[in-house]
Amino acid sequence: MNIVLCCAAGMSTSLLVERMKTAAKELSPEANIIAVAESEILQYIETDDRNDRADVIMLGPQIRYKLKSLKHEGEAKGIPVEVIPSVDYGMINGKKVLELALSLIK
Amino acid sequence: MNKVGQFLEEKVMPVAAKIAEQKHLTAIRDGLILGIPILIVGSIILILANFPVTGYPEFMASIFGEFWRQPLVIIYDATFAFYGVFSCLGIAFRLAEKYKIDALSTAVIALSCFVIQLPDHHNTWSISLSFTGAGVLFLALLTAIVTVEICRLVIKKGIVIRMPDGVPPSVSRSFVALIPAAFSILAAILIRIAVSFTAYGDLNSMITQIISAPLANLGASLFGVIISVLMIHLLWSLGLHGAMIVESVMLAIWMDLMGKNLAAYQAGQAIPYVVTKQFFDMWLYIGGSGATLALVCLMAFRARSKQVKTLGRMALPAGIFNINEPVIFGLPIVMNPTIAIPFILTPVVLAVITYFAMSTGIVARPAGLAVPWTAPFIMSGFLATGGKISGVALQIFNFIIAGLIYLPFFSVWDKKKLEEEQQASTAANSKTLSA
Known part of the structure; x- marks a missing residue:
């Protein structure tokens, strides 16, 4: 299961990824959580390889203007796309964001 | 603020999305990053x-x-x-x-x-x-x-x-x-x-x-710089990635100028331009957009509110590497005029200082060297100028100026948060007493 976090350069979300991984040890050990740059996100939607394709995409609130178009791209492949709530993003609340991601996949 | 914020969000978002989603502009920006x-x-x-x-x-x-x-x-x-x-x-x-x-x-x-x-x-x-x-x-x-x-x-x-x-x-x-x-x-x-x-x-x-x-x-031009910096920080104070949006248009120009400076540096000639990508990354965005490293230091070492202090300590390591989303969304700066005012004001002031310091020749200009924006300040100013101490001195000066601008606004916000915390604890105390 691939949880893909996306922000401008993939830098600030990588902070959150670390916290999410810690939370995932209990909640969802099989989750593979990564942070990617906005310019690379299409690859995780387009690819036909199930191992590489995102199962859920979470956008940093600072690029929420991408939501509409990415949601459209994601829907075609059945990938849910959502914006990370800015409070959880700011406080780097890994557990809450992971819970949200898992609830979107189901 | 909420009404103003909502209004801005409704007006600004579609425009920001249009620019940031424009296929050619984003392809240029992403291609240049390669x-x-x-x-x-x-x-x-x-x-x-x-x-x-x-x-x-x-x-x-x-x-x-x-x-x-x-x-x-x-x-x-x-x-x-x-x-x-x-x-x-x-x-x-x-x-x-x-x-x-x-x-x-x-x-x-x-x-x-x-x-x-x-x-x-x-x-x-x-x-x-x-x-x-x-x-x-x-x-x-x-x-x-x-x-x-x-x-x-x-x-x-x-x-x-x-x-x-x-x-x-x-x-x-x-x-x-x-x-x-x-x-x-x-x-x-x-x-x-x-x-x-x-x-x-x-x-x-x-x-x-x-x-x-x-x-x-x-x-x-200084005019071009101030307009860009204002746009970037207004967008950030709405919680949108200003640099990403503005750079869709401006990055090619700043990279072009950087290339011209490098050619001069290579040839041992005088550096022609003040404004390159590094002008912004190294001297304006110390700690990230808004020069927030000074603010984060105030939060970590001067805050009396527990919440502000904890966030400051948490955001400091990332801030040294110029990543500041935790402060922008956590303090928050987004939709919070108390902090958004200095957040927009500081980089404009730093832009004017840096522009004059470099165009008059007091401080060395960026030599066109590609220093990553994540490089910590002091080191980055040294590298970007091709090893000139004046570049570092200006960074330290800018850092102090940023601290002075943030200080009064920070104090107001810290006091507000401290009062909220005290009220919450007295409320909790009286509850336990009455129970």
């Missing part, structure tokens, strides 16, 4: 080759022999001197990807068309490395875009060679690119021949005079 890691390697090499310490060249020569610079020059040629090539490939790739046509083969066609436009080196039918680097950025990006558009048009019109069933997909894919390649290359050579009859002589000179020179003047 070559940056290679530029960073090249910059380190260039600093090693020209380390500004007396006796350094002699010292290196005594260890590695008199040709010690040779390997470094080769690396420079293979990195910086090909930035135009990398950008052409990158931009064409990203644009083709957005159009959902075969990105790699389209990028290679674009590269071929780019080479067609390169001027002859003194009529020797050879290509000079001076026409493959950052100096031809606008030629690279225009050929990339035009080529991808031609390819897309050809494919859309259905002019492709289709292979019968049974032919391996990779074979048929190579034929799919054949017709678009033929059309693009034919168009490229016709353009080259046509331009050769004009006074410009070649396409690069034409683009330089018509497009890049006026854009460079705009991007290098």
